[in-house]
Amino acid sequence: MNPANTGAKPLTLALSKGRIFDETLPLLAAAGIHVSENPERSRKLILPTSDPDLRLIIVRASDVPTYVQYGAADLGIAGLDVLAEHIRDHPGGLYQPIDLNIARCRLCVATREGFDYHEAVRQGSRLSVATKYLHASREHFGRKGVHIDLIKLYGSMELAPLVGLADVIVDLVSTGNTLKANHLVPVETIAEISARLIVNQAALKTRARALAPLLDAFGRAAQPQPA
Numbered sequence: 001m002n003p004a005n006t007g008a009k010p011l012t013l014a015l016s017k018g019r020i021f022d023e024t025l026p027l028l029a030a031a032g033i034h035v036s037e038n039p040e041r042s043r044k045l046i047l048p049t050s051d052p053d054l055r056l057i058i059v060r061a062s063d064v065p066t067y068v069q070y071g072a073a074d075l076g077i078a079g080l081d082v083l084a085e086h087i088r089d090h091p092g093g094l095y096q097p098i099d100l101n102i103a104r105c106r107l108c109v110a111t112r113e114g115f116d117y118h119e120a121v122r123q124g125s126r127l128s129v130a131t132k133y134l135h136a137s138r139e140h141f142g143r144k145g146v147h148i149d150l151i152k153l154y155g156s157m158e159l160a161p162l163v164g165l166a167d168v169i170v171d172l173v174s175t176g177n178t179l180k181a182n183h184l185v186p187v188e189t190i191a192e193i194s195a196r197l198i199v200n201q202a203a204l205k206t207r208a209r210a211l212a213p214l215l216d217a218f219g220r221a222a223q224p225q226p227a
């Protein structure tokens with residue numbers, strides 16, 4: 001990174017633990033930046049990197065856009081699923097320069113085996129939908145002209161159709177193993193999802209020199225991969 005920045009306030013990159021953290025490490029490594037602590041083992045929420053001008057903060061995935069939007073982090077990495085929901089509630093303040101092509105998956109409608117989703121839709125039945133993706137679900141079923149009752153859940157969505165809480169779920173599917181293990185089947189893909197780099201819009205102006213090499217490095221390292 002730019003040696004002229006050393007000694008200034010470090011740039012702060014907001015990340016969530018798990019797949020996004022794990023898949024971001026090689027992108028940072030490609031920029032010559034290494035992280036020695038693993039948030040799965042450490043309780044620290046602020047992690048230094050080998051670059052004194054860059055530190056990481058570890059936050060919940062759905063909180064990454066909030067930290068960046070308010071400028072508590074200069075930049076962050078968030079799934080398009082999280083970002084799309086956040087932006088609809090809190091528009092503005094975020095610049096999305098790069099699709100990092102990591103943490104790829106699909107936002108899907110899934111039902112239990114044996115539920116004839118397409119027939120239910122054809123008949124104009126009212127569907128109950130369990131999800132944490134309220135905006136994406138409302139828009140998807142709205143486009144199809146399907147009337148829905150939305151049930152907000154925060155996790156383990158796969159359980160909802162099994163115990164009669166909902167007819168369908170809208171959730172992320174990666175390998176499909178979780179659906180299969182719970183006798184659910186994907187019936188529609190709403191969106192292809194990947195993680196995006198997001199940058200605070202004010203930081204983009206006030207910290208342009210410090211950000212430029214990092215944005216370049218992420219841009220170069222983010223190669224398209226098969227889904």
Ligand code: AMP
Pocket residue numbers: 019079103104105171172173174175176177178179
């Ligand atoms: P899988 O069994 O590989 O299809 O993964 C499905 C489970 O992992 C679901 O509970 C999803 O909510 C979650 N999941 C899949 N992909 C992602 C992702 N990119 N980010 C966060 N959660 C994910």
